[in-house]
Amino acid sequence: MTSAPDQPPAACVLGTLPGPGFEGRRIGIVDLDREGREIGRIDLAEDALPDHVRDRETGAGGGQNGSRPRWIFSDTPKWYPPLLAAGVSIERCHDLRLTHAILARSELVTAPEALRAASDWDAAPADAAAPEQAAALFDVDAGRGFIPQVPHDLEAALAEYARQTTAIETASDPGRLRLLLAAESAGGLVAAEMRAAGVPWDEVEHDRILSDLLGPRPIRDGKPAKMLAKAEEVRAALDDPRVNLDSPNRLLAALRNAGINVASTSKWELRTSEHPAIEPLLEYKKMARLLSANGWHWLDEWVDEGRYRPVYVPGGVVTGRWAASGGGALQIPRQLRPALRADEEWRLVSADVAQLEPRALAAMSGDRAMAEAGFGRDLYSGLVDAGVVATRQEAKIAVLGAMYGSTTGEAGALVPRLRQNFPAAMHLVDSAAEAGRQGGVVSTWLGRTSPPPSEGWQRLQRAANRFDATGADEQRARRAAGDHGRFTRNFVVQGTAAEWALAWLADLRLRLERLPEIDGAPESRVAAHPAAASGPVFSRRAHLVFFLHDEVIVHAPAEQADQAAEAIRAAAASAGRLLFGDAPVDFPLDLSIGERAIKD
DNA sequence: TGACTCAGCGCG
DNA sequence: AAAGCGCGCTGAGTCA
Numbered sequence: 001m002t003s004a005p006d007q008p009p010a011a012c013v014l015g016t017l018p019g020p021g022f023e024g025r026r027i028g029i030v031d032l033d034r035e036g037r038e039i040g041r042i043d044l045a046e047d048a049l050p051d052h053v054r055d056r057e058t059g060a061g062g063g064q065n066g067s068r069p070r071w072i073f074s075d076t077p078k079w080y081p082p083l084l085a086a087g088v089s090i091e092r093c094h095d096l097r098l099t100h101a102i103l104a105r106s107e108l109v110t111a112p113e114a115l116r117a118a119s120d121w122d123a124a125p126a127d128a129a130a131p132e133q134a135a136a137l138f139d140v141d142a143g144r145g146f147i148p149q150v151p152h153d154l155e156a157a158l159a160e161y162a163r164q165t166t167a168i169e170t171a172s173d174p175g176r177l178r179l180l181l182a183a184e185s186a187g188g189l190v191a192a193e194m195r196a197a198g199v200p201w202d203e204v205e206h207d208r209i210l211s212d213l214l215g216p217r218p219i220r221d222g223k224p225a226k227m228l229a230k231a232e233e234v235r236a237a238l239d240d241p242r243v244n245l246d247s248p249n250r251l252l253a254a255l256r257n258a259g260i261n262v263a264s265t266s267k268w269e270l271r272t273s274e275h276p277a278i279e280p281l282l283e284y285k286k287m288a289r290l291l292s293a294n295g296w297h298w299l300d301e302w303v304d305e306g307r308y309r310p311v312y313v314p315g316g317v318v319t320g321r322w323a324a325s326g327g328g329a330l331q332i333p334r335q336l337r338p339a340l341r342a343d344e345e346w347r348l349v350s351a352d353v354a355q356l357e358p359r360a361l362a363a364m365s366g367d368r369a370m371a372e373a374g375f376g377r378d379l380y381s382g383l384v385d386a387g388v389v390a391t392r393q394e395a396k397i398a399v400l401g402a403m404y405g406s407t408t409g410e411a412g413a414l415v416p417r418l419r420q421n422f423p424a425a426m427h428l429v430d431s432a433a434e435a436g437r438q439g440g441v442v443s444t445w446l447g448r449t450s451p452p453p454s455e456g457w458q459r460l461q462r463a464a465n466r467f468d469a470t471g472a473d474e475q476r477a478r479r480a481a482g483d484h485g486r487f488t489r490n491f492v493v494q495g496t497a498a499e500w501a502l503a504w505l506a507d508l509r510l511r512l513e514r515l516p517e518i519d520g521a522p523e524s525r526v527a528a529h530p531a532a533a534s535g536p537v538f539s540r541r542a543h544l545v546f547f548l549h550d551e552v553i554v555h556a557p558a559e560q561a562d563q564a565a566e567a568i569r570a571a572a573a574s575a576g577r578l579l580f581g582d583a584p585v586d587f588p589l590d591l592s593i594g595e596r597a598i599k600d
Numbered sequence: 601t602g603a604c605t606c607a608g609c610g611c612g
Numbered sequence: 613a614a615a616g617c618g619c620g621c622t623g624a625g626t627c628a
Binding site: 244246247248249250268269271272288289292293316317318319321322323324325326327328329330331357397400401402403404405406407408409410411412486487489490491493494549 | 616617619623
């Protein structure tokens with residue numbers, strides 16, 4: 001039974017069917033119309049899924065006339081990588097796991113009970129890096145520290161989708177929530193696509209940077225020569241020829257013996273001392289950091305055939321930001337930026353948003369003065385021009401202090417000026433902080449809601465309210481309340497900024513997909529799944545390769561680079577309108593096109 | 601030996 | 613100078 005040709009399905013629910021079949025696993029697909037009614041149901045062998053999806057996306061199943069379906073599946077890392085490995089990409093999806101996580105907690109949902117009861121959907125993301133390990137964990141370690149996975153079978157998916165549909169329809173603002181869920185799910189697709197494509201990485205350049213700074217790669221696992229020499233320099237200056245510089249305890253003792261009066265070995269504290277050992281020590285620490293975090297070992301492990309493939313975890317941070325698991329995608333040091341390098345005859349188009357978070361705050365709070373300070377220019381300089389603060393540096397400290405809840409030091413002194421000049425924006429974050437201090441929850445612009453404080457937090461507050469509470473009890477409770485207030489203060493800003501970035505990414509992805517393939521351009525490898533029976537997949541079109549909170553990098557054929565840049569700009573403008581309508585807030589980009597992802 | 605915490609530092 | 617939000621990763625150190 002298939003869908004009627006005159007009405008292509010609006011959505012297709014995907015899931016596994018019970019029992020390992022004789023000829024291998026089978027997949028069920030249920031077609032739904034716009035009202036969510038079932039209009040068709042088929043089943044097919046797992047191997048046949050990519051071709052089937054391709055047909056639906058490109059023609060036979062309704063790909064024409066703008067009627068590609070929304071694919072509904074349990075978990076994007078489970079379903080999408082094999083499709084990408086077979087050269088099949090999809091336009092839209094609804095990720096049941098990501099959606100569940102948002103709906104079960106959102107203040108906008110008026111009837112969350114049924115969703116919350118379906119607790120097998122409260123799962124950590126699948127570890128896309130090591131599905132085999134996760135499976136092994138299940139066998140050996142069931143019940144102890146095991147990360148539960150969501151159900152992948154068709155009936156469970158249909159039931160959960162029905163619960164989610166009800167929750168959305170009865171929400172206090174379904175439109176807002178739908179926007180958030182579409183963006184979140186699109187983010188899931190982007191994460192899988194970027195992992196498949198990988199960041200083009202120049203291993204020779206990376207090795208050159210390491211060799212320049214640390215000395216040539218040592219044979220076996222020893223430390224490189226320049227680092228050893230630097231360590232000797234430090235030990236000589238400390239007059240302690242044996243001390244292990246990598247051990248904070250022993251280093252601290254050695255520093256004290258040399259008459260350097262510090263309480264820790266962190267670099268901001270060390271900088272306060274003038275001792276001749278300090279400068280080489282700080283250099284040594286920098287070298288040690290580079291070697292251990294992004295040295296040759298990292299290169300061997302994470303870069304393969306010229307591609308760096310970090311594991312992104314969409315929705316991995318409570319605020320809605322992405323996290324990363326393995327590969328350190330969130331912390332590629334600036335030192336290594338020159339190693340990001342486009343393929344031959346390709347370009348990297350890099351763009352980041354200047355001051356995304358304060359702009360999101362201005363937009364969501366409707367603070368016209370703040371919006372105006374940043375319109376068409378650097379927001380921090382705008383604050384200086386408006387006479388709010390004296391220098392750009394002060395502006396930055398004040399704005400960060402306002403969003404993070406600083407109360408002391410320079411930031412604490414500057415924040416009141418913002419409160420005076422931007423009352424709407426400051427009222428929004430101050431209210432969020434107050435809600436958090438009281439133990440309440442707060443929500444982003446599109447309705448992602450913060451987690452309530454933990455049981456331990458509640459216990460502290462109760463203890464402080466007892467008749468026999470000590471001063472220490474009260475102090476602990478006050479401190480915990482303040483911590484949570486700063487968390488909720490930042491949550492609304494960071495979370496709304498993350499929503500803008502997701503909308504940007506989702507829109508950009510579709511714009512890039514609509515660009516033509518360039519006949520003359522060499523191919524770029526965009527998928528090579530280890531488990532794929534098929535070979536690598538190639539592209540001749542611009543595609544996303546990196547995303548980090550407020551920054552994207554697109555890999556584009558040289559002659560398409562300008563179009564890719566325009567797509568990035570257009571997507572940013574579109575994201576602003578989608579979230580904030582006609583609010584007078586812009587999101588200006590720093591954008592560059594080059595062989596390398598370096599901005600001047 | 602593995603599982604844990606902590607200090608320290610990279611990113612936004 | 614340090615502080616005030618969110619992360620992940622490494623190596624040292626500790627415990628069993």
